Amino acid sequence: MPPEGLFAGVFARGRTAAEVDDRAWLQAMLDFEAALARAGARAGLVPDEKAETIAAACRAELFDVLELGREAGGAGNPVVPLLRALRAQLPDDAAAHVHRGATSQDVLDTALMLVARRALEPLLDDAEAAAAASARLVDAHRDSILAGRTLLQQALPLTFALKASQWLVGIDEAREQLTAVANSVLAVQLGGAVGTLAALEDRGLDVAAELARELELGAPPLPWHAVRVRPAMLAGALAVLAGALGKVARDVTLLAQGEVGEASEGGNAGRGGSSTMPHKRNPVAAVSAVACAQRVPGLVATIHSAMVQEHERAAGAWQAEWETFSELLRLVGAEAAWAREMLEALEVDPERMRSNLEAAGDLVMAEAVATALAAQLGRGPAHELVEGAARRAGGEGKSLREVLEELPETAEHLGADGLDAALAPEAYLGAASELVERALAAHRKTLDHQEKR
């Protein structure tokens, strides 16, 4: 699990990667052992000073992560060699109290939860910043009109504020859900070999509760070693954020096409250079965010598949989660970082939006004209009239205006001014501005939530 590596600039972007690397896992495992010793002490099972001696040794820098990794093959997980190494650092009378009442899975499951909690901080920070940048775009572009596009075809006009509102709502809903899921699922795991806490005599539940308090994780009603609802819910929430951000990035790659040119990535000089084409400025952030998004669903499918676990500890499915979760957090973290960079520096070109809309011709306004005529003609006849005109315009290479101007119904029911009005994109934006305000209001509410947390 590389915080760094040959592709780190792309897929370990931002601050999340450092929270899911080997050192982070190792420290989280040690945090479990330290907290378990202290919880044991509070429950009267471990002498206080032994607990503190143990806790003092639970620092990642005292251990050789690569050595542990190599030895992980022996027992099928790195806990066994870690315990050996930890005990070797301690006087015998403290060593005897290490890992009291726990099993390997307790260590790794709780470590996963700690790693996730720590990784979600920068990840959600970046997602929030991406949302905030979207909100600024919304705010700044209430009057920037562009062509809406369906099936990649120009359709009716909308404002860029509304387009960015969609981005905003998507990111906000996804990060709110991720926050809510994290609050509900992040919890310690302590069950001992088969989930009975038998090795802790009659203090098992107390130790588990103390452990949760010590690590600031939830205290679940039952150990969840073979019931993977918690990791699976987390994975699903990450997938949703990945998709929401990916949608924004996808739009940016499309808007940045030379033939469209309605947005481009600003940002630091030197970004987006090509190895062969000096003239290009590639939308590197958007492309990288899409690449991250594309890798997420397959990993989430692995986590979902892995829920079907055998008895009290799975023979393969549980183990399949470890690296997969690191990857998931790293990739969604990188995607959030890219999305933030992309949106914070996005350069929007309202003139180009307008000129693209005009170049699309006034056929996109056919629905508006039909609506305007419907008042007098009735909806059916109005529609038929305009549909016919649109067909003729298309066929004869004329504008819709030209065709309409030749029709007696236009003169009679709309007049020249009415036709102008019906063909003006500004006048056919529906509820765009109200929707924009709703999105901004909802966004402010997510920030309030956050503060209250």
Next chain:
Amino acid sequence: MPPEGLFAGVFARGRTAAEVDDRAWLQAMLDFEAALARAGARAGLVPDEKAETIAAACRAELFDVLELGREAGGAGNPVVPLLRALRAQLPDDAAAHVHRGATSQDVLDTALMLVARRALEPLLDDAEAAAAASARLVDAHRDSILAGRTLLQQALPLTFALKASQWLVGIDEAREQLTAVANSVLAVQLGGAVGTLAALEDRGLDVAAELARELELGAPPLPWHAVRVRPAMLAGALAVLAGALGKVARDVTLLAQGEVGEASEGGNAGRGGSSTMPHKRNPVAAVSAVACAQRVPGLVATIHSAMVQEHERAAGAWQAEWETFSELLRLVGAEAAWAREMLEALEVDPERMRSNLEAAGDLVMAEAVATALAAQLGRGPAHELVEGAARRAGGEGKSLREVLEELPETAEHLGADGLDAALAPEAYLGAASELVERALAAHRKTLDHQEKR
């Protein structure tokens, strides 16, 4: 989307399938059109009687679903032919008001939400019944002791009540989440061509609100045509339930192995017969539930991948959701139905549990003996002593008891009674009974929630 078909008995089990079939989709699409007409009427855009005329024609049985399906290729979706057929059923003056202000995606997205809501009812009913059956097993087997198994190896003892509590908690947490997600995401979609509601003049938001009221779906702050957080969250919650049920079914297949024999599927005669082996009684429900679970993660990955949608309507990703969602609901519905049947008729054999545990030998109690000795000997020495004894027992083919009885420490620190106590599985169940009560309490709470909804 088969409610029936050659494999229906397996994969369209229960009542969910009928809520996601062609007819169900068609009716949901028509429900949208009916509700839209009425919402338009309330907003003053459509004459009341026209709206009622439209609504009266919105009955699936008036349409030829196969014909519509065949024509769906023309526009790339079945809405265009459906509108044609619906208008053909109506007088012109009513036909002109059909689909006012909406676009194809509005129809299909809202229909998806209706279909999901209707399908979730039987699906969640069956999941609740499966949970209730688990709770009865918990209640009935507080004293049934069996071997916990980790990596498919016998480990320490636990009660079957605790094992079933794990099942119960998994199912309950998953269905609670699914219910919560459904409550939050099920909402109408109405945006018109590009999400501005422009064709509804200044009444767009009112119409959208009325539409939501009419269909008893949520009213989202913004249309969500290209922001797929809602369907993606739903898919994720379905995957989690599928996994939670799949875990239970997996355990049942393992417990039902002839060599284990601790549980078997009861149920109606004739179930589980083999085409060649008259003596077999196959765990058909468990196997079928596992099969359903196995198909879910790939479909959910499709939904997650499809979140990256272009601009105001995606060129492929949106369309990929339709049948995939039907499949998802159908399969998780079938799985819930199977899980319910399986659990309601599960036959548990506590004698076999006990005899398997005994056959496993007393080495599984080594940890218990070490814990018992630790009080006098100290944890470290106690562990070493027992580990040595266990190794000798394994090597010499003796029981742990035999080896321990030869050791002076046993006589000194435990005595014969103490050794008996330490080797008794009943005495080494830790917090099993408290955990069981927690699971039952949490289950009762989910039922309370449900009633309050």
Next chain:
Amino acid sequence: MPPEGLFAGVFARGRTAAEVDDRAWLQAMLDFEAALARAGARAGLVPDEKAETIAAACRAELFDVLELGREAGGAGNPVVPLLRALRAQLPDDAAAHVHRGATSQDVLDTALMLVARRALEPLLDDAEAAAAASARLVDAHRDSILAGRTLLQQALPLTFALKASQWLVGIDEAREQLTAVANSVLAVQLGGAVGTLAALEDRGLDVAAELARELELGAPPLPWHAVRVRPAMLAGALAVLAGALGKVARDVTLLAQGEVGEASEGGNAGRGGSSTMPHKRNPVAAVSAVACAQRVPGLVATIHSAMVQEHERAAGAWQAEWETFSELLRLVGAEAAWAREMLEALEVDPERMRSNLEAAGDLVMAEAVATALAAQLGRGPAHELVEGAARRAGGEGKSLREVLEELPETAEHLGADGLDAALAPEAYLGAASELVERALAAHRKTLDHQEKR
């Protein structure tokens, strides 16, 4: 498994769907039983006339597929009720010879292979036609120059013939692989309950060989009931074809954007209409093909996951294959049909290609100028010179030509004619034409292969 249904026009396009529907599966299962009876007869185990009596009853139309489907839940598969129904149609002395030596899985696995073989015929036909249409585009557009696009940014020029050659090679390689895989994996499965053929006395291998001959499927060295290499290879080859066709469709959606306009879908009138916007002609075939492609990888992941099967028959993973395979074949078949329609009617606009290229400005030719200057200046200095000029051009809003004309090095080393030449897209197409010929030659070779098969 719907050959028809509400979305059939999109996802059951073409002739493949009819080969994977319930009736097709049922007939394939019956074909197995008929062929098994005859194979038994040839091996001397079944009287000839009984075998013919059985075979005569093996017609799908004699059975109620929905009834069988409903009953499939009893044994967990539809074979048990089918055998009951088949025997009920026969005199007792023939009924006694039905299914001799086989087990349910033999029937369904062999049926899967028959279904696949039959479905692959129209599927590969459509893929071949799509390739042929690509080849015609290649042939027709050797001189149509357009902008190559990397990361969706205009880069250097290429010919549309070369672009379509890429499509062609992708489709051809994918269908050749699919054909080769089909030839190698399509085989009967006959093993009896656990793969020993024990119920066929000493004639098991003979019966298996005769069965293969009868059904014109391969005779595998061993039964493969729990070794799923065959279905998994087939699924992988289908995914590759889906991806290759999806790439083409994706390109078409991008070329068909209003702002690009270099290609559009022709085809039958009425296709691509919008429910609200009369002016739009949507690229329905391309969009639908992309939608099909998007659904394939998740299904293939299900098949790959399902390879991990238990012992002599899996408890869930095998059953998960049935409908998944039908879906896979149906979707890739529909995608091939869409791709064929799309490519056969694709309208290409070389003028728009040229004008888009010109509108992109001459910065795209920077590499060409640098290459031209390198002969005299050396590669390094030439590159630096042009890079500087390109930067100035970008910064000052000039064309590259304008900036270059002001530089003394241009006059000295290129001259006016040299500059013209270096800036002409036609002159910077590299090996485009040779590559095009290679693609056409390779295509012709695939046709030869096919004929020889």
Next chain:
Amino acid sequence: MPPEGLFAGVFARGRTAAEVDDRAWLQAMLDFEAALARAGARAGLVPDEKAETIAAACRAELFDVLELGREAGGAGNPVVPLLRALRAQLPDDAAAHVHRGATSQDVLDTALMLVARRALEPLLDDAEAAAAASARLVDAHRDSILAGRTLLQQALPLTFALKASQWLVGIDEAREQLTAVANSVLAVQLGGAVGTLAALEDRGLDVAAELARELELGAPPLPWHAVRVRPAMLAGALAVLAGALGKVARDVTLLAQGEVGEASEGGNAGRGGSSTMPHKRNPVAAVSAVACAQRVPGLVATIHSAMVQEHERAAGAWQAEWETFSELLRLVGAEAAWAREMLEALEVDPERMRSNLEAAGDLVMAEAVATALAAQLGRGPAHELVEGAARRAGGEGKSLREVLEELPETAEHLGADGLDAALAPEAYLGAASELVERALAAHRKTLDHQEKR
């Protein structure tokens, strides 16, 4: 991409991991640049000595992989910083010839192919060793009889040799396919910015051919930058091998259950220890192999999804392949290493197989008795008779033998000896031994193939 790391002992097992780590990728990228310079020299575009100067600098140890990784974010890939660093190491007159005619994607795609080829060597070695170990098990256990198990229920007997033959055939078919796919798809990529090779004047095709020769990779007819058939086929073949090995590992975890005990993992002392339970010997190799297998399908789905790439270079989908491919190769490599260890040290217990079969009771032999009686009674009546007897035996808790002995038909048609014979598992193994010989013969043939390569 960790060759090492905290979980390396599990998921970077064996020698494959070192071939896919950062250093391996970096060296492969440099190998491309070295070979490109030499190919350019042979084509007369680059002075020979400059080419050799370049090649001499193309050694991974001269570069800082972490620094390159960090800078990879600038251009969205690590090629741009690598070229900068490479040029900085060279005199200007050599630096000017670096990367001549190539684009970033050429470097990374060709590097992917080199990495794959190098990684496949140890991976296929381990898979071959796993097959060889299976073959030895086949050879050694021709007479070890055990219960075949379907849906995890004991069914008819088979030999362990036949069971291991199934494993063998699966592994062999999968590795043969992987080898064949590798031979067909591993090829250089050289196209320049948009696939025309324009920057290589008229020598592009020659350079490409020389490049292929230099790197000992295939020379594809066309560049394949946006046609991902090659990587996708490779991914599919890896998934099939992962599944084939995963099936074997799954069976081993099931056979190693304490209640079954028919096989266990031998191997080096200390493997399989538990952190809490000294008596356990966990099947670590099998569990780890299953864990690897479980992670593969999701990654392959990512590669399949990523086939839908835009125009001449994808905006995200291409980039998504890099790390995913490393993971795939690493995981399947680790799985092959685990499978080899597991099979080479597998301890099989024929006595336990026999005693489990006996404990299952003689009902598993019902089919055999029916077959024996059919000769005289006719198949139908024989079946009914035995089915009735089996039902009575089940109901009354008797053995089948006991019930049959009471029936007059038994005495009349079988006699005591005949009944003994019909109930003897040895006598009802069908074609097991012929099938075993076939598997061994097919295995030997794969070895011949290999030698000829």
